[in-house]
Amino acid sequence: MSIRDKRKLTGIPDGVIGRLPVYYRYLEELDRNDVKRISSAQLGEALEITAAQIRSDFSYFGSFGQQGYGYRVDELKKQIGAILGLSREYRMVLIGAGNIGRALANYQNFARRGFKIVAIFDSNPLLEGNYLAGCVIQPVSKLESYLKENEIDIGIIATPYEYRQELCDFLVDNGVKGIWNFSPIHLNVPEHVVVEHTHLTDNLLQLSFRLNENALISGGFDEDSQKE
Amino acid sequence: MSIRDKRKLTGIPDGVIGRLPVYYRYLEELDRNDVKRISSAQLGEALEITAAQIRSDFSYFGSFGQQGYGYRVDELKKQIGAILGLSREYRMVLIGAGNIGRALANYQNFARRGFKIVAIFDSNPLLEGNYLAGCVIQPVSKLESYLKENEIDIGIIATPYEYRQELCDFLVDNGVKGIWNFSPIHLNVPEHVVVEHTHLTDNLLQLSFRLNENALISGGFDEDSQKE
Numbered sequence: 001m002s003i004r005d006k007r008k009l010t011g012i013p014d015g016v017i018g019r020l021p022v023y024y025r026y027l028e029e030l031d032r033n034d035v036k037r038i039s040s041a042q043l044g045e046a047l048e049i050t051a052a053q054i055r056s057d058f059s060y061f062g063s064f065g066q067q068g069y070g071y072r073v074d075e076l077k078k079q080i081g082a083i084l085g086l087s088r089e090y091r092m093v094l095i096g097a098g099n100i101g102r103a104l105a106n107y108q109n110f111a112r113r114g115f116k117i118v119a120i121f122d123s124n125p126l127l128e129g130n131y132l133a134g135c136v137i138q139p140v141s142k143l144e145s146y147l148k149e150n151e152i153d154i155g156i157i158a159t160p161y162e163y164r165q166e167l168c169d170f171l172v173d174n175g176v177k178g179i180w181n182f183s184p185i186h187l188n189v190p191e192h193v194v195v196e197h198t199h200l201t202d203n204l205l206q207l208s209f210r211l212n213e214n215a216l217i218s219g220g221f222d223e224d225s226q227k228e
Numbered sequence: 229m230s231i232r233d234k235r236k237l238t239g240i241p242d243g244v245i246g247r248l249p250v251y252y253r254y255l256e257e258l259d260r261n262d263v264k265r266i267s268s269a270q271l272g273e274a275l276e277i278t279a280a281q282i283r284s285d286f287s288y289f290g291s292f293g294q295q296g297y298g299y300r301v302d303e304l305k306k307q308i309g310a311i312l313g314l315s316r317e318y319r320m321v322l323i324g325a326g327n328i329g330r331a332l333a334n335y336q337n338f339a340r341r342g343f344k345i346v347a348i349f350d351s352n353p354l355l356e357g358n359y360l361a362g363c364v365i366q367p368v369s370k371l372e373s374y375l376k377e378n379e380i381d382i383g384i385i386a387t388p389y390e391y392r393q394e395l396c397d398f399l400v401d402n403g404v405k406g407i408w409n410f411s412p413i414h415l416n417v418p419e420h421v422v423v424e425h426t427h428l429t430d431n432l433l434q435l436s437f438r439l440n441e442n443a444l445i446s447g448g449f450d451e452d453s454q455k456e
Contacts, residue, residue: 017437021430022414029413047414085436103331109429115436154435178439180432186254186275194442196435200426201337202249204408207382207424208313208343209245211406214422 016057020084022047023054027077039070089114090178091151095167096158097122097130097137100182100200104158105133115154119146123163140167147174154178157187168195244285248312250275251282255305267298317342319379321404323395324386325350325358325365328410328428332384333361343382347374351391368395375402382406385415396423 026047030038040051058064061083065071081087092110094101094117104110105117120135122128127137138146155171157164157179164183171179172193179195181187189195254275258266268279286292289311293299309315320338322329322345332338333345348363350356355365366374383399385392385407392411399407400421407423409415417423 012441017434018430020437021427021433024433025427025429026414048416083437084433085440086433090436090439099331099334103327104428106327107428110432113429113433115432153439177442178435180435185257186250188276192442194435194438196431196438198426198428198431199249199253200332200335201253201341202246203424203426204338204343205249205252205312205314205341206245207406207408207422208318209248209311210422210424211318211381212313213240214405214420 012060016060019049019053019057020080022049023057024077024080024084024086027073027080030073031077035073037070038073038076040065042070086113089116090153091116091118092154092156092180093118093143093146093152093171093176094120094135094156094158095122095140095143095163096156096160096182097124097127097132098158098160101156101158102132104156104182105135117156118150118152121146123159143170144174147171147176152176154180156180156182158182240288244288247277247281247285248308250277251285252305252308252312252314255301255308258301259305263301265298266301266304268293270298314341317344318381318406319344319346320382320384320408321346321371321374321380321399322348322363322384322386323350323368323371323391324384324388324410325352325355325360326386326388329384329386330360332386332410333363345384346378346380349374351387371398372402375399375404380404382408384408384410386410 023043026043040054043049044051044054061079064076064079092115094105097105097120101120101122105120110117117133117135120132120137121140121143122137123140125139128139130137152171153176155167155176155178157167157171159167160183164181164185165187168179168181168187168189172189177193179187179189179193181195181197182199187195187197251271254271255266268282271277272279272282289307292304292307320343322333325333325348329348329350333348338345345361345363348360348365349368349371350365351368353367356367358365380399381404383396383404383406385395385399387395388411392409392413393415396407396409396415396417400417405421407415407417407421409423409425410427414425415423
């Protein structure tokens, strides 16, 4: 049975996986503000998710909280953190030290959660040897030997589109199992490799779609109300 | 009827809206490589989406392409671009000139699609007066008068979490209808306002979840195979 089929049998829908980080971040905020306890109704109201959805999401992972009491914030945060795999460290290489790469390298939230950028590579000879977030920028020609000598969990691809699929193949061939793709092109990977896509332009395009949709709805929809 | 209910009646699911930018970007690549024609099967294979899903997605917006011929790349790209609202310009303010803000300001893909950052604000007095991507960084105290004198479509919030909800309220009260939220906290907005959330840490957390899921599946699942 393929890994993809096995994954489907674990029965955890993408929607649930997508909400876990949202819960986690909110529980972090509650914890930071010394809130001890929260009910699914309160969680739902703050996050604009129904209490029923929250309870359904949590049911995939075990039983949290107590009837009538709700959840203990610190415990729930730890449990969700463990599910998200936060109880270990992840070693990452960053490929691409342009604007996006630099922003990622300097983003302290990652390291705080155990995601460490341990090496940075770029093809621009002018950047070679520069310091960035505790690493010395190395030429891409050194990537292969680096991967052979070091165990890396995640490769971050933040390069212009010409390099993406080749780089991705390269990382995968050298044992990297997780790819975070910032480059604007779709990547193909074998089944056992996980790819996370972050396409900033996509987010902006979705925003413009919904802005236009709203304009149409608040403007012209009433004429069609007979179709309801 | 509320805007939210009206939006549901337009019947366009979030999943479809999420795929439109993916189609658009791929059609851009095809166009750049002078490919004239593509079928839904070919599109599907490249993007790992079924041809049936693609045809279903497009059916929300009209009828594209011809039986037996497939789609003309340049036409389909234009049609999807129009649906995504790309045939107009959007004026954006950026609040937060830290790492993420600077990366966004320098990201040329936005301007190429008609999304222009026209003003940048930051609360750090040391940044005031600096040039960034063609703008002079202004203090946040000037934001209100700026919004009263200029029509702005989208506000980008790329600040640390202390400022988020107040800034959001401020933008909304001054007529901004679209918010792009990079700050790590959930934002509440009135119905007629659109919020797009980009949480880099969430993407990384989803990646770590799936990495761990894969490790569990390839490791321990076989013992449970009797439950299938």
